[in-house]
Amino acid sequence: MSVYRPLRRQSTALKLTAFCTALLVLLAVVTVLNRTPADAAPTVALPPPGAGFDYQIGDPYTPPNGVEVVSRDRTASPAAGLYNVCYVNAFQVQPGERDEWDDDLLLRDAAGNLVIDEDWGEPLLDLRTDDQRRRVAAKVNGWIDGCADDGFQAVEPDNYDSFDRSKNLLSTEHAKTYLKLLADHAHSRNLAIAQKNTAELAGDREEVGLDFAVAEECGEWDECADFADAFDDHVLVVEYTDGGLATACAGFADRLSIVLRDEFVTAPGSGEYVRRTC
Incomplete structure (x- = not known):
């Protein structure tokens, strides 16, 4: 036994x-x-690298032949049959919209004066505390909901780099923490989300949750490679000068979506309208 x-x-x-x-x-x-949706990696459609692109955040119009991707303001309708990016001014206040914001969400300096982006006359939003960031995000995420409901495929939150104009009151961490709130919400609505400019933070794209880039004047400022490397060529380039267009096209015509526009992104017939590609 x-x-x-x-x-x-x-x-x-x-x-x-x-x-x-x-x-x-x-x-x-x-x-x-x-597993909940928040646990899973977001599944969103990205603009294809090198696709024909038009930037219409000013006045929308019928996209020219060959355009596959178009960016338009959140108040405009998406272009039928194309990949549409919805522009929202997420870090600053559009002229004429100050009364729509709680006063404590507008950034003020030590003297109590509004901190203004002088180029566009736009007050900066105050993102210094968790409460402020969440309240600002709640409003902007409402706009993102509107983009999704209207049929856009992606969102472009502008002025990520407003910390550079904040008189040292805002930091990159304030900006990234806030933008992640927008990214998480965009993904919950099956929208891709762009990093707008701010090449110095392109390496943090995964931390923030960003999917592609909209890069203004990366040819002009020799930054296109930074965005192309960080976003695997999922980059929409907008230039405003002939020199910037020439530089961008010389290095990236076969990789990135590149367009030259007039500064105020007007429609044909405006007298200021400019649009060229590589």
């Missing part, structure tokens, strides 16, 4: 090991099946 006891103990141990292994496999399957 003593000969068989070790064998019985060994058999029991093997059965227990097999049972534990099966239990772990079952738990893993249940975890996957019950």
Whole structure:
């Protein structure tokens, strides 16, 4: 009898090991099946590299032949049959819209004066506390919901780099933490989200949750490679000078979507309208 006891103990141990292994496999399957959307990687459509592109955030118009991707303001309708990017001014306040914001969400300096982007006359939003960031994000995410409901495929939150104009009141961490709130919400609505400019933060795209880039004047400022490398060529380039267009096209015509527009992105017939590609 003593000969068989070790064998019985060994058999029991093997059965227990097999049972534990099966239990772990079952738990893993249940975890996957019950995974929430927030746990899963976002599945969003990206603008294809090198696609024909038009930038229409000023006045929308019928896209020229060959255009596959168009960016338009959130107040405009998407272009039928194309990949549409929805522009939202996410870090600053559009002229004429100050009354739509709580006063404590407008950035002020030590003297109590509004901090203004002087080029466009736009007050900066105050993103210094978690409460402020979440309240600003709640409003902007409402706009993002509108983009999704209207049929856009992506969103372009502008002025990510407003910390550079904040009199050192805002930091890159404020900007990234806030933009991640927008990115998470955009993904929950099956929208891709762009990094707008701000080449120095392109390396943080995965941390923030950004999918592609909209790069203004990357040819002019020799930044196109930074965006192309960080975003695997999913980059929409907007130039405003002949020199910038020439530089962008010389290095990236076969990789990136590149267009030259007039500064105020007007429609044909405006007298200021400019649009050229490589």
